[in-house]
Amino acid sequence: MAALPKLSGWDDTIVALATPPGIGAIGVIRLSGNKAFEIIDQLFNSKRLSEQPSHTLHVGFIKDGETVIDEVVVSIYKDPRSYTGEDLVEVSGHGSPYVLQQIINACLKRGARLAKPGEFTQRAFLHGKLDLTQAEAVADLIASNTDISQKAALHNIRGGFSLQLKELRERLIRFSALIELELDFSQEDVEFADRKQLHELIDEVDSVTASLINSFQLGNVIRNGVSVAIIGKPNAGKSTLLNALLNEDRAIVSDIPGTTRDTIEEVINIDGILFRLIDTAGIRQHTTDVLESVGVQRSLEKMRQADLVIYLFDVNEMTPNELLAIKDDFTTQQTRYLLVANKVDIAGENSARNKFKDVPDVIFISAIRQNTENLKQRMTDVVLEGKVQTESTIVTNARHFHALQQLRAALQDVRKGLQDNIPGDLVALDIRRCLHYLGEITGEITNEDQLDYIFSKFCIGK
């Protein structure tokens, strides 16, 4: 690991509740730093934990002086074999917030201080246990709520992204070495670095960077979901469709506490993509009956909020010409949309398909019969556009995205320099800029403010 920036205040001992707040069977308190064992030895009397081997569990009482606070299990991890890379102690107590607070207070009284959000992971980073992309993936994994977001985070925790960046970095360093070799012999006007090969190398690095940048659109979807507006005339069947979409999935979503509680949105998980339905309450109350005329003007606001618009219509009430006009409107507005013909159960699907044979890409469903599989398939298709490769890296983090964009700009400068035959030392400078942006992503180049900002978005105790 490269030399670490000198950060203040990370040589002390920190403590925090690591489990969610509230009443549970157990709660876990984390204590990390060079006084962790000194503190726990004062609170846990039945044996000296500092003398026990790392990675062992110990049952006993936590006492503050003579006062018994709780019967607990203590897990001990010794520097450097811990999450933080420091001495680390975890106290599993009974899950009473009152009791857990007293254990924390007892640690504070003996010289620990309350951990800031993400500070345990920040210490792991500072001790070289994780690079910055891995650390950020820890927060992503905790926030993950679908198969794909979980996979993307795990891929990064396991160092998948870092590895790819390391490869880019090594290529650039090799390139840089050749250029700098030339500088040493600049009097003799030799070219160690074959310009054609250099061009190819830059093209290759640029192509990987570009594909990482492109993956961010999907990465953003993975992280934040896709907002969807269901619009259509009255009686098109919007609330029936909403129920059909929610029906199967509701059990899965509501199994996960906290997924939907804080929002008024309805959320559907289709093949690991979260679709967030805009203004669901409106749909339920039949107040989103926009598009009453052919035009889409009245629904512009709603559409502007949405990543994807589902335009639902009653197949028996719509004419092909009217639909073509609506389609043109959508195309003009540059909206991502799906045209969905409902109530095919009444006239029959073949007759419906025949009626709209001149309008491309219509999806035929029967919301009332919960026959919406083809719609769901198209919803994920339109988002993924065949891009999902769970084993490849998907950039999900805006910070990485911006650094990659800057990297790409610097790569263009290198390319232009080579084309213009500028002196090698100037090309070398541009390459160093490339290395700088790469280093920013993995945390080899960083500053205290930036780190504080990154980790402040973590939860306490992590």
Add this chain to the structure above:
Amino acid sequence: MAALPKLSGWDDTIVALATPPGIGAIGVIRLSGNKAFEIIDQLFNSKRLSEQPSHTLHVGFIKDGETVIDEVVVSIYKDPRSYTGEDLVEVSGHGSPYVLQQIINACLKRGARLAKPGEFTQRAFLHGKLDLTQAEAVADLIASNTDISQKAALHNIRGGFSLQLKELRERLIRFSALIELELDFSQEDVEFADRKQLHELIDEVDSVTASLINSFQLGNVIRNGVSVAIIGKPNAGKSTLLNALLNEDRAIVSDIPGTTRDTIEEVINIDGILFRLIDTAGIRQHTTDVLESVGVQRSLEKMRQADLVIYLFDVNEMTPNELLAIKDDFTTQQTRYLLVANKVDIAGENSARNKFKDVPDVIFISAIRQNTENLKQRMTDVVLEGKVQTESTIVTNARHFHALQQLRAALQDVRKGLQDNIPGDLVALDIRRCLHYLGEITGEITNEDQLDYIFSKFCIGK
């Protein structure tokens, strides 16, 4: 431990989330039963956990087949050295409800089943790791939210109550042995059991039982708090008093998530006793201006709800005779009450005390100056009545209270039998009834329905 009742369905392997639901740094999943290691060995591939020593910690990945679910720490505890007395595995994963649910699902797929509320503790009881009073104290500790409720629960977890019951039990068994010895020699009309000593023994057991029964009033307070109604004429200063009482304490109460959120009551913690203020909203809106005349009739309803009534009056507006009449009313109603003279800052405390020198037990305060220490002291005094001995057993559980009452009735029968000189075999029967009620408390005598009821009130994962 006595022979256990044969219970169905506790020889399989159970799994549950043990930490509170929601997003946190970490979440812990518990897996207990004879297949716990077989299951974890399928999910955790980097080493065979079944072959590792008990009380050790292991870092690695949880995989469901080829799919990586999470990077975790696994704690292993081997039968019988575990909380449940069975093979027990705890998986600490990243605190994403989605990820944790997948770990649980992977366990379910391999033969575990979801644990019922309290089932881990129920197994601990069934394997003789805890008796029933200790198991019940686990739930009390988790629910504890004051110093005293925590102490009472810990006292019982550590076996304090059980020990006291064991002593009673041993005395009764000794007594019973003497009586039964007589029966063996009944032809010879001997009395091994000195009737006077027997009487003394029964008196002693009865006295301990009585004091345990008496402690329940306090125990109930510890568990449920004391409901308080603040009543008085308009402008007596009720809402100012409410604010003064809440002021200091609010920080402490609101530090504890879940303490007050679910209720519309205001809760004050004074020296470890929770006082729950009835109809606080009413006080804040100045609508509880009862007792506008001298009589207390209009506030009867409110007073009936309250364990304690604070009658607040403006010391400058009240006459001693009027106050004596109010006091008489309270006494007639058999209400526990405190007479509180407010606004002593205006006329001065000495003059106020002098004015009401003929009315006993008036408490003088200045709510506006937050001078309420003497009121708080009296509030706790009137509840505790000097009864708090944190090292002695306080019965907090209604089930124990009822069993103790039945024990006491049976003891009276023994006493009466001795007085009436009934045959020894009948006395022995009454003593066996006493032993039965004692055994019910500690769980030596129990039945499946009763156990299921007791543990159903626990949280999942405990």
